[in-house]
Every structure is written in structure tokens, then in C-alpha cells.
Amino acid sequence: MRTSLQLVRIMGIPVKLHVTFLMVLPLFAWLFAQQPRPFGFVEIKDAFLRYSVATVATILLFTSVLLHELSHSAVAMRYGTKINSIVLFIFGGIAMMEEIPKEPKQEARIAFAGPAASFAIGGVCLALYYLTDISIYLPLELLVLNVGYLNVALAAFNLIPAFPMDGGRILRATLARKYSFLAATKKAAFIGKAFAIAMALVGILNPWLILIAFIIYVGASEEETATLIHAALEGLKVKHVMSGEVLEAVPPELSLTELVDLMFWGRRLGYLVADESGVCGFVSFADVSRVPVDRRPLLKVRDVMTPLPRISEDEDAINALREMLRHHTNRLAVFGEDGFKGIIKKADILKFVELASAAASSRSKGGSNGV
Numbered sequence: 001m002r003t004s005l006q007l008v009r010i011m012g013i014p015v016k017l018h019v020t021f022l023m024v025l026p027l028f029a030w031l032f033a034q035q036p037r038p039f040g041f042v043e044i045k046d047a048f049l050r051y052s053v054a055t056v057a058t059i060l061l062f063t064s065v066l067l068h069e070l071s072h073s074a075v076a077m078r079y080g081t082k083i084n085s086i087v088l089f090i091f092g093g094i095a096m097m098e099e100i101p102k103e104p105k106q107e108a109r110i111a112f113a114g115p116a117a118s119f120a121i122g123g124v125c126l127a128l129y130y131l132t133d134i135s136i137y138l139p140l141e142l143l144v145l146n147v148g149y150l151n152v153a154l155a156a157f158n159l160i161p162a163f164p165m166d167g168g169r170i171l172r173a174t175l176a177r178k179y180s181f182l183a184a185t186k187k188a189a190f191i192g193k194a195f196a197i198a199m200a201l202v203g204i205l206n207p208w209l210i211l212i213a214f215i216i217y218v219g220a221s222e223e224e225t226a227t228l229i230h231a232a233l234e235g236l237k238v239k240h241v242m243s244g245e246v247l248e249a250v251p252p253e254l255s256l257t258e259l260v261d262l263m264f265w266g267r268r269l270g271y272l273v274a275d276e277s278g279v280c281g282f283v284s285f286a287d288v289s290r291v292p293v294d295r296r297p298l299l300k301v302r303d304v305m306t307p308l309p310r311i312s313e314d315e316d317a318i319n320a321l322r323e324m325l326r327h328h329t330n331r332l333a334v335f336g337e338d339g340f341k342g343i344i345k346k347a348d349i350l351k352f353v354e355l356a357s358a359a360a361s362s363r364s365k366g367g368s369n370g371v
């Protein structure tokens with residue numbers, strides 16, 4: 001399902017709106033308009049004018065979030081990171097970066113660029129409001145005031161020291177000067193989770209605080225897992241992680257009844273599918289069992305098989321995981337210079353990550369005891 005809509009390209013980066021952002025826009029405008037005195041300073045009595053100002057304020061809020069993300073992206077691009085897209089969703093924006101630098105100074109600068117931009121925009125607006133005579137035109141005054149405070153709030157919120165907030169990355173980068181990247185991530189994730197629990201306890205009666213606390217908790221855990229996977233697969237190629245399992249192949253023209261017979265007599269639940277041009281898919285008992293028994297003689301292997309995307313045996317193992325995610329599949333066909341080599345499964349990679357992580361934590365526990 002497509003959940004976001006592409007708007008424009010800025011600095012070569014596609015800017016997308018997530019469906020939750022589209023839902024929240026009218027809600028924000030309505031909430032704004034419901035308050036005749038948004039910050040208790042001024043009042044708009046005319047309802048039409050109030051709704052117009054609210055709509056413009058909402059669009060400016062969206063622009064502020066976009067500028068925040070563009071600021072992260074500009075610094076990241078300077079360090080050679082590719083930005084795939086910027087997505088705006090209900091809780092703000094996210095810049096989808098290909099590979100965030102692990103060099104602590106660079107990560108900290110990329111993370112700080114967003115809140116810095118928000119502080120700058122907020123500062124300029126508030127200076128305009130408090131230092132100049134902008135109050136001659138009420139709607140403009142209201143807009144400047146709203147956008148000013150919203151940007152300061154955006155910067156402050158993002159500096160919360162927990163993943164997935166920018167503050168969490170700054171914290172990790174600070175810790176990474178003293179500890180390894182993996183250890184720094186674990187410590188930062190722990191602080192983030194503790195922060196989330198404290199936030200949920202403080203805001204026990206406020207559903208918004210509990211929701212934000214929940215998002216922080218999940219974000220901290222996800223970042224920890226992603227870093228663990230990255231660290232475990234560092235330097236490994238597909239050929240090091242793929243399973244050595246030898247699979248038999250069946251033709252795509254085989255009927256499902258024949259396939260079930262083959263599975264029964266061959267005691268195998270999965271077969272590669274290969275035609276004249278080579279391996280093209282994978283078929284498992286799970287694929288067949290979805291077809292009602294009376295329909296099986298009518299269907300062939302090619303009707304139910306899962307296509308196998310290809311990957312080179314010399315590709316980084318982490319890219320195999322990315323390819324699986326991209327194609328929504330758990331298996332890839334591995335090819336070397338002299339043709340088909342075998343398959344790589346998500347389970348193979350995750351088992352490997354689990355082992356590497358267990359080995360790393362037993363090593364670091366040994367270290368802390370001075371053994």
C-alpha cells in the first residue's frame with residue numbers, strides 16, 4: 001500500500017507527505033481556529049479571518065518542519081550521505097538517509113543541524129514580534145508569534161535525549177567519544193527508555209504524553225536493534241552468511257499435485273524453481289497449502305511461487321537484508337561470477353546477528369569484571 005504522496009524535490013531530495021500528515025493538517029488548522037487567543041496576547045473576533053490565519057499558520061508549521069529536515073539533510077550531504085527522501089508525518093518529519101556516518105563529530109553535527117535551524121527560525125520570528133512594530137497588522141502579528149513559538153517548541157522537543165529524537169543522536173555521539181559505537185548506542189538507548197518510562201509516569205493522565213513516551217520507547221529499542229545488526233554484519237559479505245543448504249529445483253510448469261507428491265516422497269518442504277534461463281523463484285509447502293485441494297491439479301508451480309530477487313555473493317551482508325525488505329521477501333538468489341551459488345535467507349542472517357551479539361556481550365561482561 002502506498003502511504004505517502006510525493007510533493008516536490010528540493011536540493012534533489014524527494015519531499016513526501018505521509019497519509020497521517022494529510023489527516024493532521026485540517027485538524028491542526030481547526031484547533032488553531034478554535035482558540036481566539038492562541039497565546040493570550042491578541043484576539044481575532046472575525047471567524048473567517050481566524051480560520052484563514054489558522055490555515056496559513058498550519059502551512060507555515062509544515063514548512064518549518066520541512067526546513068528542520070532540510071537542515072539535517074544539507075549537513076549530512078556535506079559528509080557524503082545520500083538522502084533518499086524526506087517524509088512528513090503526524091509527529092513531524094524524517095529524512096531517510098542511506099548511511100549515517102559513525103564518526104561521532106559528524107553524527108552530532110547532522111543531528112544538531114535540525115534543532116539549530118528551528119531555533120534560528122523561531123528566534124527571528126520572536127525578535128520580529130518583540131522588537132519591531134509588527135502589531136499594526138493583527139493577522140501578521142499572530143502568524144509571526146505562532147510560528148516563532150512553534151519553532152522554539154520544535155527545537156526543544158527534538159533535543160529530548162532519546163531516540164528517535166535528535167537529542168538521542170547527540171547523546172550517542174557524545175558517549176561514542178568514550179565508548180565503542182555499539183556500547184554508546186546501548187547506553188543511549190537505555191537512557192532513552194528510562195526517559196520514556198519517566199515521561200509516561202509523569203504524564204499518566206495525559207494521553208499525548210503517554211503516546212509520545214511510547215514512541216520514544218519503541219524508537220530507542222529499534223535503534224538499538226538496527227545498530228546491533230549493523231555491528232554484527234560489519235565487513236561480512238553475502239557469501240559468508242548464506243546457508244550452505246543445497247536445494248533441488250523444479251520446473252515452473254510442474255502441477256501443484258505433482259509438487260505435493262514430490263515434497264512427500266522427497267521429504268522436502270521447499271524447492272527452487274528454475275527454467276531454461278536459470279533459477280527464477282522459490283516454492284514452499286506454505287505456498288501450496290493456501291490453494292484448496294480441488295484447485296491444485298489446475299494450477300502450476302509458477303502460479304504460486306515466490307520470485308527470488310538476485311544478489312551478488314560479494315555484496316555486503318547488510319545489503320541482503322535491505323534487498324529483502326525492499327522486495328518484501330525472506331529469500332534471495334545468490335549469484336557469483338560463474339552463476340547460481342545458492343540462496344540467502346533472512347533467518348540465516350538473524351541467527352548470525354544473534355550469535356555475534358551474544359559473543360560481544362559476553363566479551364564486554366568479561367571485560368568489566370576485569371577477567
Ligand SMILES: [Zn+2]
Pocket residue numbers: 068069072114115158166
Ligand atoms: Zn530533527
